[in-house]
Amino acid sequence: MFKTTLKSVAIALSVLAAIVLILSAVDVTRTVSANGKELSLKVTVVDLDGVPVHNAVVKVNDQTFFTDNKGNSPNFALSNVSNCYDASITEWGTVTVAVTKDGFVPAFVFNCVVYSDVPRKLTVKIYPADGSDLPYVCYVESPPDDYMRQIMQEP
Numbered sequence: 648m649f650k651t652t653l654k655s656v657a658i659a660l661s662v663l664a665a666i667v668l669i670l671s672a673v674d675v676t677r678t679v680s681a682n683g684k685e686l687s688l689k690v691t692v693v694d695l696d697g698v699p700v701h702n703a704v705v706k707v708n709d710q711t712f713f714t715d716n717k718g719n720s721p722n723f724a725l726s727n728v729s730n731c732y733d734a735s736i737t738e739w740g741t742v743t744v745a746v747t748k749d750g751f752v753p754a755f756v757f758n759c760v761v762y763s764d765v766p767r768k769l770t771v772k773i774y775p776a777d778g779s780d781l782p783y784v785c786y787v788e789s790p791p792d793d794y795m796r797q798i799m800q801e802p
Contacts (some may be wrong), residue, residue: 686725686761691770692718692746700773703748722766731758732790738763739791746771753783760788 692703692714699718704711708727712720728740744756751773761767774784789795 685766686728686740686763688723688725688742688744688759688761688767688769690714690720690723690744690746691768692720692748693770693772694751695772695774700748700751703746703751703773706745706747707742725761728761732794736794741788741790744769744771746773748773750776752776752781754786755783756786756788758788758790760791 688707690705690707692700692705694700699714699716701714701716701718703714703718705714705720707723708725710723712723714720725740725742728742730736730739731741739760739762741758741760744759746754746756752775754771754773756769756771759767759769771786774781
């Protein structure tokens with residue numbers, strides 16, 4: 648019976664690995680064309696009083712870093728950045744930033760805009776965990792002004 652169970656688990660894991668491999672190969676999401684330019688993001692984490700938060704976990708795409716004693720992450724060199732507003736725009740893209748730290752409510756920044764060849768600096772305020780039912784805090788960044796003006800001018 649143990650051999651049968653082990654064999655079933657091995658087959659299931661092999662099938663799962665094949666599916667993940669196929670899906671990653673078939674991913675046709677349009678990405679920001681860096682045209683040899685670098686996309687980068689540096690995150691600073693502070694509490695509600697503006698005090699830097701040391702050792703916060705910052706995740707962007709598939710990268711994870713910790714903040715230093717000044718609340719700063721290293722620069723994230725970004726690749727495969729898509730534009731969630733308009734796939735035809737390649738001058739800028741959007742990423743999701745997640746920040747966690749023991750004793751604080753997790754914070755997420757959705758649609759954080761990053762430009763080709765312009766390092767982006769983002770400050771994220773995190774709330775202390777105070778026993779309330781607040782499971783997380785979400786910030787949603789608006790697209791650039793030029794993009795918004797273009798939408799307002801369309802009929």
